Amino acid sequence: MGSRVARSKTGIRDVAKRAGVSVTTVSHVLNETPHTRVKDETVDRVRAAAKELGYRPNRLAQGLRTHASGMIGLVAEEIAATPHAGRILLGAQKRADADGLALAIINSDLQVEPFIPPRSVHAFLDRQVDGIVYATVYHxxxxxxxxxxxxxxxxxxxxxxxxxxxxxxxxxxxxxxxxVRMLIEHGHRRIAFVGSSDDIPATRGRVSGYRDAMAAAEMADEARVVDDTSDAAGGYRAAVELLDSQDSPTALFCYDDRMAMGAYRAAAERGLRIPDDVSIVGFDDQAPLPTSMYPALTTVALPHYEMGEWAVETLTALLGAGGAEVEPSSPMLMPCPVIVRDSVGPPRDE
Amino acid sequence: MGSRVARSKTGIRDVAKRAGVSVTTVSHVLNETPHTRVKDETVDRVRAAAKELGYRPNRLAQGLRTHASGMIGLVAEEIAATPHAGRILLGAQKRADADGLALAIINSDLQVEPFIPPRSVHAFLDRQVDGIVYATVYHxxxxxxxxxxxxxxxxxxxxxxxxxxxxxxxxxxxxxxxxVRMLIEHGHRRIAFVGSSDDIPATRGRVSGYRDAMAAAEMADEARVVDDTSDAAGGYRAAVELLDSQDSPTALFCYDDRMAMGAYRAAAERGLRIPDDVSIVGFDDQAPLPTSMYPALTTVALPHYEMGEWAVETLTALLGAGGAEVEPSSPMLMPCPVIVRDSVGPPRDE
DNA sequence: CTGAAAGCGCTTACAG
DNA sequence: CTGAAAGCGCTTACAG
Structure with missing residues (x-):
């Protein structure tokens, strides 16, 4: 055993001894227990002793006593399944940190069924986490x-x-x-949706939004959707079909940035310049794609960071509420801001 | 207080009572304490009682007693600073999970100075983590x-x-x-390095490798490097300079995938097809870039997942060693595999 | 203003 | 083969 063990951590007892007071008093001054007055001079002595000894309370012991571990658990299906979903972790961690909470994470395999696996929850419960956030992206x-x-x-x-x-x-x-409204405001009317054939919520939400905007502009009839795989190859195929058709669209709204990448290629092959000849937008703002494309892709950002923040913020509020039952409420819908870059312009006159 | 509190978790005492034995015995059978024989029938009774009660040991209490929290802490500078570095977490988490360890993470701001901030370490030490892994990418x-x-x-x-x-x-x-050797084996001789002007270890490592390979093939004289910013714009500028020069290179090795993206554009503008007219390779394998490019980019992968795994594996070994001092050793160098896709071919005959 | 004591939920010599 | 008891490092009524 090296120096590691020799360290023999200093405990509250050591501080008490050094300050010449009881551990009770040490606990009170260090925790600033409400409704407890301690003589100023004593406070100083205790603080000094703690400092000199480099005393750090054992959170495990505190947790055992107070039934609050000061830790929250985040279980994520295939952590950062999509590369930048790691931002959920960042947002959650930053927020937890600000609240003095530790963040433990555990990975859960992708669930085919919509049942949260008890195993991951248990792992946290056994450690007495104060709360749990479960992050999924497929259900x-x-x-x-x-x-x-x-x-x-x-x-x-x-x-x-x-x-x-x-x-x-x-x-x-x-x-x-x-x-899509932005595209419309630029003067586009023939706006097509390069859609995804994935059967997930995102697919439905994005087409719906597309249709909403077209309908709101009385352009429901102009709506055209062609679905394909949600990657660059799929975007290419869909864009080719659209661009080579009669009355081809002057703007393409792509299901995601990867499809937009494919659409760029289709446009380039046809000698179509972006945004002069055709405008293209994506969805996800999946770094480093949009800023690596030329021209830089205008897209809609998925608010991963913000959702991570919101989750622990909400959890903190719940904790503060002392375990009061939460009345059922509808899900919070986090805004997806459009990130304007260089792939949108007015339609070419014809 | 809702049903939450009413639950009043069942403890080892409850199990003991139900099984009609002491808590000592319960502890022994549940932990299968070595060198302790318990009558089979008792074992069964205890197990049954634990199961019926849905007993789960309190890890906090265990940790306090055994001085082992079963938790390791990972502090990461700007978690997943680079998007796919989230894979470090995945690798670490998977490995920790397999070893029955929990993984807590904490974010540390990017450090300008090469000093690990004590604050992040303390947060973990206070929670009695069994070990710490510190992940950085800039020093x-x-x-x-x-x-x-x-x-x-x-x-x-x-x-x-x-x-x-x-x-x-x-x-x-x-x-x-x-x-680079792969490029050489394809017959390329005029291979240029589209380099980065970032002053970080990666920059140095990648040029060195380039020079090594060129030298090994007695082609040191052919080496050409042009540095620029490590993004698509930089890659574009560097590639333009190279491609428009006398005896332009037949292959471009780019510092990273983003620069390769810029190089693709430079090639396209010049009517150069990849890989027929010019071969291009990148570095990082930063999803979703390489597979979204056309043709798909041949590149070198950064072994984030593997490093995460290695880290907790090594930590586990250290823990097993019971805190024995580690003899200083040189860093483990994790292989960066080349991922072959479609952007490399033989040089065009001239 | 301060302290003795109980107890959080476990494990582990030690004794029988 | 089994159990009583001490103790991990804290907090918190309670008493003075």
Missing amino acids: DEVVAPPIMRGVPAVLIGARDRDGSIPSVLPDERTGAADV | DEVVAPPIMRGVPAVLIGARDRDGSIPSVLPDERTGAADV
Whole structure:
């Protein structure tokens, strides 16, 4: 055993001894226990002793005593399944840190069924986490195991089937409508949707937003959708079909940035310049794609960071509420801002 | 207070009562304490009682008693600073999970100075983590604060200045040499390096690898490097300069995938097809770039996942060693595999 | 203003 | 083969 063990951590008792007071008093001054007055001079002595000894309270012991571990658990289906979803972690961590909470994470495999696996929840419960956030990206709805009702929880990316767990979802529909409206405001009328054939909520939200905006502009008849795989190859194929058709669109709203990448290629092959000959927008703002494309892609951002923040903020509020039952509420819809870059312009006169 | 509190968790005492034995015995059978024989029938009774009650040991209490929290802490400078570095977390988490360890993460701001901030380490030490992994991506060397010597630790992406903390680094130099050699084997001689002007270890490693490979093929004289910013715009400018020069290169090795993206554009503008007219390779394998490009980019992968795994594996070994001092050793160099896709071919005959 | 004591939920010598 | 008891490092009524 090296120096590591010799260290023999200093405990509250050591501080008490050094300050010549009881551990009770040390605890009170260090925690600034409410409704407890301690003589100023004593306070100083205790603080000094703690400092000199480099005393750090053992959070495990505190947790055992107070039934609050000061830790929250984040279980994420295939952590950062989509590369930049890691931003959910960043947002959650930053917020937790600000609240003096530690963030533990655990990975859960992608769930085919919408059931949250109890295993991951148990791992956290055993460690007495104060709350749990469950992040998924592939389901509309999710059903929580019974044990999960024993602790404050919040959901990211899916709603609770029972409606009793607060949840946050990206407002893809509005985001999509916003960017399409922007296209319309630039003067486009023949705006097509390069859609995805994935059967996930995002697919539905984005087409809906597209249709909303077209309808709002009385252009529902102009709406054209061609679906394909949600990657560059799919975007290419869909864009080719659209661009080579009669009355080809002057603007393409792509399901995601990768499809937009394929659409860029289709345009280039046809000698179409962006945005002069055709405007193209994407969705996701998936770094480093949009800024690596030329011209830089105007797209709609998925608010991962914000959802992570919101989740622990909400959890903190729940904790403060002392475990009061949460009344069922509808999911929070986090705005998806459109990020304007260089791929949109007015339609070419014809 | 809702049903949450009513739950009043069942403890080891409840199990003991139900099984009609002492808590000592319960502890022994549940933990399968070595060198302790318990009558089979008793074992069964205890197990049954635990199961019926849905008993789950309180890890906080166990930790307090055994001085092992079963948790390791990962502090990452700007978590997933680069989008796919989130894979470090995935690798670490998977490995920790397999070892029955929980993984807590904490974010640290980007450090300008190579000093690991004690604050982040403290947060973990207070929670009695069994070990710490510190992940950075911008420094060659890092110096750990004194407190960090009090716990098993490992470094990702940087070496410890004192050499006493095990560390793992991507072997960028070899990876670069490998991909350049591949280009050479395809018959290329005029291979240029589209380099980065960033003053970070990666820059140095990748040029060195390039030079190694050129030298090994007796082509040191053919080496040409032009540096620029490490993004698409920089790659474009550098590639333009190279492609428009006398005896322009037949292959471009780009510092990273984003620069390769810019190089693609430069080639396209010049009517140069990839890989027929010019071969291009990148570095990082930064999803979703390489597979979204056309043709799909051949590149060298940064082994984030593997480094994450290695880190907790090594930590686990350290823990097993019971805190024995680690003899200083040189950093582990994790291979950077070249990922072959479609952007390389033989040089065009001239 | 301060302290003795109980107890959080476990594990672990030690004794029988 | 099994159990009583001490103790991990704290907090918190309660008493003085």
